[in-house]
Amino acid sequence: MGDTVEEDESEKVEIILKTIGPAPPSRLRVPSFIKVRDLRRLIASNGHLPIDNLSLILRGTALSDIRNGDDVHIQLNDGDSLIVVVKPKPPVKDGHENDDDDEDLKFQLPQSSSRWKKRLYSFLHDKLKFPDILLMLIFTLSLKAWILITMWFILAPVAHRWDLGPLYMLATGFCLILFNLGKRKAGDSSAYSIFNEDFRELPGTLNADRLDRHIRAGQF
Template sequence: MQLPANAPSWEHAVVAAVKRHCCSNPAFLDWVILIRPYRFLMLLLWLLACYASSRLGLGPIFILCSIAALIFCNLGKRKPGEASAYSIFNPGVRALPGQLDASEIDRQFRHGQMG
């Protein structure tokens, strides 16, 4: 894995220093490249909050809330006019073209197209 060409020079220096001084294990270098400073800070804050909640006896609740937050933060955004794969989220509960649903199966059975 390589750093992108537009990455700041300090990131290139960190990767070069890790290669020179620590180890040249490709898996470790991948983690150094993938974990950006913002992600590393978020991971440290989450671990600190996890430790604090476990000391208060709220560890399982914190983990469940963390999982729910992670799911909702990674749902993504649809572009304007883009349909969802789940018809219930589309305006007018519109199905995608070619989507097989119960009404389509019923129509095929009634008209003898399945057999």
Template sequence: MAEIEVENRKFVTIIIKTIGPSLPSRLSIPSPIQVCALRKLVAINGQLPSENLRLIWRGNVLQDDDSGDELLQLKDGDSLIVAVKPKPPPKHVRDGLGDDDDEDDLKFQLPRSTSRWKRRLYLMLKHKLKLPEMILVAVFSLSLKMWAVVVMWFVLAPVAQRFELGPLYILGTGFGIIFYNLGHRKPGEASAYSIFNEDFRELPGTLNADRLDRDIRAGQF
């Protein structure tokens, strides 16, 4: 860091405006002055790290001059904007903030309770055969029972086509999927559809035409 020579120089008072909640301050410095020396004085005055300071004067960012020949001609009342560049996080934190981590979170991963043979199969399909993620999801998201049903469906499909029952086979498959995904209610649990409940009882808060009519008659609207 260059030392400040004050011989044959006059002192001027400038206004320091630090970006942030701090109030402007005044600093008396010699003029002309080098950027590196000005940066050091500003850092000492504001107790700031000099290597993280950015000095802005008359709309320009001041850069250190290695030759040391160029000097700044400051005047009384000049404003100097000071920005403190935040310190970068530690290296191990930066390494953990990469985009690859976000992508890994979105990729399909096996549960920890998965058996060893399934893990081996997963690694073989992913790394050796290079299967896409969608296929891996389809392979490992279904249970053995569901895979047996899928295989049976493909076995029976040509039979249904031979007897010209292809459309009925497709429709039956669709209805079967619908009924399979309806779920099972616990004893005493009401359904969201009143037609499946005893006495067509509706769930509390259900909005229908009868309730709208009652609200209109009661002056709720």
């Protein structure tokens, strides 16, 4: 029994907590190898601090609970200093329009995403500092769309070499318009009579013939 206690104690280290503010430094015994989320929970309960607004800094690096979809573990040594920062709550704004706009511009990868997508997102967002609007564009496009974009860039130099650049751009514009027309349900009529059977117009459409008939009938 005594051996088990000694083994448990040998696996723990004493770290120094330096909380930003008037609070004096304190010491806390924790496991030497621990998850960041568990360490945050221990520090919050020990100092009666709000865990949601708690930020931890070790050796000049802010600690994150999750990276690439996995829990982050850290190795602590005896005597390590950990800076504890309690982030203030954001001020309450009178209007909510700006908050909604900011939330719309922030892109978050869905939790159901595959592991390779999470790793790619972490690399682009954390390492390369890609803006959220660009990340949104990258991860919302389908594989088919990326294949078409890649083929367009591959064929563009070929068209330029054969002096077909303007025609290539014109064809690209027509394709974009054609593929974005959408599909009508059965029985629906287009606003343009040329696309309807027998060139049938929508009720209430005002054209030159109808205007002429109204004038001849004395309705104007």
